[in-house]
Amino acid sequence: MNFYLIRIVRKMIAIISHWLLPGYGCGIIRRLSFPNGGAMVAKQKQVKAKGLTHEGRNYSVETLHKMHDMMLYIRRFEEKAGQMYGLKKIGGFCHLCNGQEAICVGMEEAAEPTDYMMTSYRDHGHILARGSDPTAVMAELLGRAGGIVGGKGGSMHMFDIEKNFAGGNGIVGEQVPIGIGFGFASKYRDDKRVSITIMGDGGINQGAVYESFNMAALWKLPVVFVIENNQYAMGTSISRASAETHLFKRGISFKVPGMQVDGMDVLEVERKMSEALEHARSGEGPIIVEMMTYRYRGHSMSDPATYRTRGEVDEWRSGRDPIARLQKQMVDAGLMTEEAFKQKDKEIKKEVASVAKAAEAQPEPDPSALWDDIITDEIPGAYPYPRQVG
Amino acid sequence: MAKITYREALNQAMCNEMERDDRVFLMGEEVAEYNGAYKVSQGMLDRFGPRRVIDTPITELGFAGLGVGASMAGLRPIIEFMTWNFAILAMDQIVNAAAKMKYMTGGQYSCPMVFRGAGGAAARVSSQHSQALENWYANIPGLKVVMPSNPADAKGLLAASIRDNDTVIFIENEINYGDVAEVPEGEYIVPLGKADVKRAGSDVTLVAHSRMTGYALAAAEELARQGIDAEVIDPRTIRPLDEATILTSVAKTNRAVVIEEGWRFAGIGAEISARIMEKGFDDLDAPVARVTGKDVPMPYAANLETLALPSVAEIVEAARAVCNRN
Numbered sequence: 001m002n003f004y005l006i007r008i009v010r011k012m013i014a015i016i017s018h019w020l021l022p023g024y025g026c027g028i029i030r031r032l033s034f035p036n037g038g039a040m041v042a043k044q045k046q047v048k049a050k051g052l053t054h055e056g057r058n059y060s061v062e063t064l065h066k067m068h069d070m071m072l073y074i075r076r077f078e079e080k081a082g083q084m085y086g087l088k089k090i091g092g093f094c095h096l097c098n099g100q101e102a103i104c105v106g107m108e109e110a111a112e113p114t115d116y117m118m119t120s121y122r123d124h125g126h127i128l129a130r131g132s133d134p135t136a137v138m139a140e141l142l143g144r145a146g147g148i149v150g151g152k153g154g155s156m157h158m159f160d161i162e163k164n165f166a167g168g169n170g171i172v173g174e175q176v177p178i179g180i181g182f183g184f185a186s187k188y189r190d191d192k193r194v195s196i197t198i199m200g201d202g203g204i205n206q207g208a209v210y211e212s213f214n215m216a217a218l219w220k221l222p223v224v225f226v227i228e229n230n231q232y233a234m235g236t237s238i239s240r241a242s243a244e245t246h247l248f249k250r251g252i253s254f255k256v257p258g259m260q261v262d263g264m265d266v267l268e269v270e271r272k273m274s275e276a277l278e279h280a281r282s283g284e285g286p287i288i289v290e291m292m293t294y295r296y297r298g299h300s301m302s303d304p305a306t307y308r309t310r311g312e313v314d315e316w317r318s319g320r321d322p323i324a325r326l327q328k329q330m331v332d333a334g335l336m337t338e339e340a341f342k343q344k345d346k347e348i349k350k351e352v353a354s355v356a357k358a359a360e361a362q363p364e365p366d367p368s369a370l371w372d373d374i375i376t377d378e379i380p381g382a383y384p385y386p387r388q389v390g
Numbered sequence: 391m392a393k394i395t396y397r398e399a400l401n402q403a404m405c406n407e408m409e410r411d412d413r414v415f416l417m418g419e420e421v422a423e424y425n426g427a428y429k430v431s432q433g434m435l436d437r438f439g440p441r442r443v444i445d446t447p448i449t450e451l452g453f454a455g456l457g458v459g460a461s462m463a464g465l466r467p468i469i470e471f472m473t474w475n476f477a478i479l480a481m482d483q484i485v486n487a488a489a490k491m492k493y494m495t496g497g498q499y500s501c502p503m504v505f506r507g508a509g510g511a512a513a514r515v516s517s518q519h520s521q522a523l524e525n526w527y528a529n530i531p532g533l534k535v536v537m538p539s540n541p542a543d544a545k546g547l548l549a550a551s552i553r554d555n556d557t558v559i560f561i562e563n564e565i566n567y568g569d570v571a572e573v574p575e576g577e578y579i580v581p582l583g584k585a586d587v588k589r590a591g592s593d594v595t596l597v598a599h600s601r602m603t604g605y606a607l608a609a610a611e612e613l614a615r616q617g618i619d620a621e622v623i624d625p626r627t628i629r630p631l632d633e634a635t636i637l638t639s640v641a642k643t644n645r646a647v648v649i650e651e652g653w654r655f656a657g658i659g660a661e662i663s664a665r666i667m668e669k670g671f672d673d674l675d676a677p678v679a680r681v682t683g684k685d686v687p688m689p690y691a692a693n694l695e696t697l698a699l700p701s702v703a704e705i706v707e708a709a710r711a712v713c714n715r716n
């Protein structure tokens with residue numbers, strides 16, 4: 001597989017430069033074996049000439065730009081989606097993740113592309129961060145033929161098997177048992193892939209979550225349970241729904257360790273997520289990562305969010321915004337100017353606009369698609385007959 | 391051919407499939423160390439080890455979902471429900487996840503897996519442990535529903551279900567587990583979606599699945615003594631349904647009785663009789679009759695339980711009625 005080759009080559013360069021240039025290159029190199037006989041080495045951060053250091057971890061200029069640009073891309077993409085929804089081009093439910101971008105991007109930076117990931121209906125940011133085609137994601141929102149699931153799922157059901165992204169689940173908490181199933185498969189095949197299973201502060205109260213914590217811990221499944229604690233489940237604030245509001249403690253009865261992370265700081269998300277992934281990958285079983293965050297928009301496009309004060313929203317939006325935060329860090333370190341960020345933003349907005357245009361230009365699915373992908377092994381002589389009524 | 395029990399036949403199917411495909415594993419409550427609540431998985435832990443025969447906590451929604459995820463990741467889970475009564479707790483994973491995954495993902499992911507266990511009325515266990523709910527699953531696009539009525543079919547259909555690339559709801563019958571009959575040895579496959587004529591006859595068609603197939607065969611013997619030659623058809627797969635076999639039979643007999651253990655309203659019999667009306671109306675000499683479970687929760691008392699279930703006598707009576715012999 002190309003991916004492994006690229007990784008190995010990159011790693012070899014890193015190792016060589018480590019020996020040639022003492023002080024350049026750091027971290028422990030862990031070898032992870034994969035079932036295809038190939039081998040890959042865990043990601044490590046490299047010290048380049050410039051970059052940022054956060055809690056002893058170094059982030060290259062290149063990495064910082066990559067993370068910043070993706071966060072900003074998600075922000076602008078969601079804004080565009082909101083706009084298209086307002087124009088009635090997107091139908092049904094549409095849940096935006098403005099404010100939560102650092103989680104999407106920081107986690108992806110820490111994860112291996114081979115790691116599995118699944119989440120709820122608030123899924124646009126995660127699938128974009130995984131590297132899926134934005135035009136296909138937008139086309140899905142618009143119900144187009146070239147949508148990432150062919151226009152069958154819409155906003156809530158984004159899937160990309162190539163990127164190991166398994167949804168996109170509309171039933172609150174449903175993805176959590178499914179997530180441990182991916183972890184089970186990984187352990188069964190001993191292929192060292194971790195299942196990153198994401199849920200909300202509302203989803204955490206589903207019984208299925210605790211069934212999953214128990215089995216994952218019992219069988220030491222490689223699962224990182226991520227809780228996006230954005231303080232609200234629709235209009236219900238966490239204190240009105242949860243007796244124990246420190247959600248990272250919810251695994252205690254199952255011996256699942258947990259940690260709380262500032263989900264508004266992409267570097268912190270990357271750092272803590274790396275720790276969590278290492279824990280799960282090394283065979284120590286599941287771990288909970290509670291990401292403290294906030295959604296700037298309503299629960300879905302139809303929610304004016306009157307259950308919270310403007311002051312509260314502003315406190316997060318202007319005080320803790322993850323994109324502004326990274327921009328400031330980079331400007332302070334002399335890695336970028338405010339002017340250049342403004343220019344970047346313009347470029348991204350333009351890119352998103354052209355993605356939206358391209359998606360909109362696509363046709364709707366062919367009517368015959370109605371009957372596609374229901375059954376794999378169709379039985380021609382038996383009723384209900386494939387592809388027909390009655 | 392050796393004579394073995396229905397439960398041994400199921401066991402053979404699982405063991406054969408696990409021998410030939412490492413992706414297949416069995417998971418459920420008491421399947422491993424206890425050898426199965428109904429001993430269907432007898433000896434499988436010893437043979438395949440704890441990696442592939444896995445006891446779970448009592449957590450149906452959780453392990454059903456685990457199976458869904460594992461199947462999406464490329465394994466071939468057999469998820470055993472101790473009985474289908476408990477699968478009600480797992481309904482979300484079956485209906486919202488497994489059944490819809492292929493469609494909802496535009497064909498990217500699918501859930502090739504078997505949910506199996508004991509269904510139908512058991513004996514003297516009252517309302518919560520004694521019911522036939524196959525119509526729930528048969529209603530849902532994306533699922534296949536399979537119900538064997540004898541040991542040979544149990545083996546062949548389970549093997550076919552494990553190899554099938556869709557989600558199969560495989561409903562066994564608790565009362566039938568001890569039934570003994572000849573079963574082909576070694577690899578044996580009964581294709582899904584194919585009904586079986588269990589008894590040929592010319593006067594009336596009796597359509598019955600699972601345990602009711604035996605009842606229909608007993609009724610046919612009684613009817614023969616009364617001069618009525620009944621044909622008995624076991625659909626074996628409920629969804630998708632081999633209606634051609636049923637319609638061909640009705641074209642010959644011109645009369646039909648559909649029998650099921652489950653409740654009448656929106657039941658399997660309602661669907662089959664509607665199909666006969668839609669597709670075989672001109673062949674009918676009498677309205678299709680249904681014999682079903684009574685519209686009550688299952689009671690415990692022996693006499694009431696008997697009254698709640700279909701009986702051979704009721705089938706005989708219904709068949710006589712459609713033949714204008716009452």
Ligand SMILES: Cc1ncc(C[n+]2csc(CCOP(=O)(O)OP(=O)(O)O)c2C)c(N)n1
Nearest residue numbers: 122170171172200201202203230232233234
């Ligand atoms: C089982 C179920 N119950 C209710 C709903 C309706 N619903 C959709 S989202 C939601 C709130 C979930 O909040 P949270 O888990 O915090 O996620 P967030 O929306 O904040 O990302 C509810 C109640 C649902 N989709 N599924």
Ligand SMILES: [Mg+2]
Nearest residue numbers: 200201232233
């Ligand atoms: Mg929430």
